[in-house]
Ligand code: GUN
């Protein structure tokens with residue numbers, strides 16, 4: 375890739391802002407620039423500083439007056455649910471049985487997976503998301519489609535084969551042994567190939583036998599550098615069924631703990647109905663609670679209690695959970711997350727939400743040395759945002775007087791229309 379300068383209003387975070395006055399937590403450069411080369415950020419500074427050090431005649435892409443941020447990171451999404459999104463269903467278990475499982479069965483066909491992968495990545499990039507952690511279907515084919523398309527686009531993506539050996543249609547069920555064998559083969563094929571990260575992916579306790587969860591634990595022991603993702607405490611009927619299936623467990627989290635599935639690379643979707651013991655174990659093990667607001671509202675699952683989790687010392691992340699979630703946009707996700715927290719008198723400042731969708735999520739994935747900031751040496755995965763993208767936004771922006779206000783307008787009113795460009799390793803990649 376040719377070197378270039380990207381000029382715009384830069385915003386990047388160094389840590390979680392403690393509040394609106396915590397200016398040490400972020401850097402904002404009104405006329406800023408990045409020198410980008412070989413997929414990386416080589417220099418960052420004011421436009422004047424960067425032009426002084428850049429080679430003569432270098433291409434300059436001027437994104438002013440737009441904001442230039444690290445690309446959004448989605449820490450929980452389902453690739454085979456691109457045609458499940460917006461399905462009129464009852465709560466979680468009915469939604470899975472009536473819509474989700476039938477749709478995921480179609481991924482037995484590699485061509486279907488390939489087509490959906492193209493659409494899926496187009497959707498991510500249209501919405502400014504440059505990295506995501508996805509559940510593929512239980513078919514190994516689907517993992518190949520997923521990572522092949524990521525490789526074509528040069529994206530840093532995480533994902534894995536969904537392991538599920540019971541309580542689902544036969545066409546989706548594997549076995550403990552072949553889910554271990556297939557996951558291991560896929561992991562060996564993809565993990566560390568280019569920018570791919572393999573994630574061991576038992577769907578949740580209801581669809582895995584003890585033998586399969588044990589196999590997932592073995593994979594994690596054998597490959598501690600891989601992530602693990604699953605779901606927990608999303609829905610009351612789900613919890614009751616899990617307790618029936620694992621009567622010897624203290625609680626839901628104990629099921630996963632027993633099989634060695636917890637740790638600082640473990641991503642636990644939802645975490646809505648957690649008891650105190652579970653919070654203590656989450657903290658001790660460094661496991662991450664992933665908030666999926668549009669999904670939690672859509673499926674009527676419950677309200678994520680961010681303050682309670684964080685006071686307990688639990689790491690948190692935020693995600694779309696498409697297709698239980700209803701939008702690929704991290705801006706829409708932040709907006710719905712804000713409202714969920716408003717319901718609990720937890721008002722999130724926009725500096726904190728934008729931190730969350732970038733560096734916060736990068737830290738939750740233990741990948742902040744590569745993505746989530748505009749720091750020199752990291753990968754040039756970026757999003758350019760226009761706070762005046764629609765007439766409603768432009769009118770409101772006439773009265774905005776601060777960066778925080780602008781971010782809040784973007785979060786509350788923005789979606790893919792606000793995404794001017796998405797850069798993947800320095801390459802302009804927003805689908806046209
Ligand atoms: N629990 C188990 N599978 C799923 C899924 O696909 N989506 C959601 N939201 N929860 C789940």
Ligand code: ZN
Nearest residue numbers: 450605643695
């Ligand atoms: Zn999910």
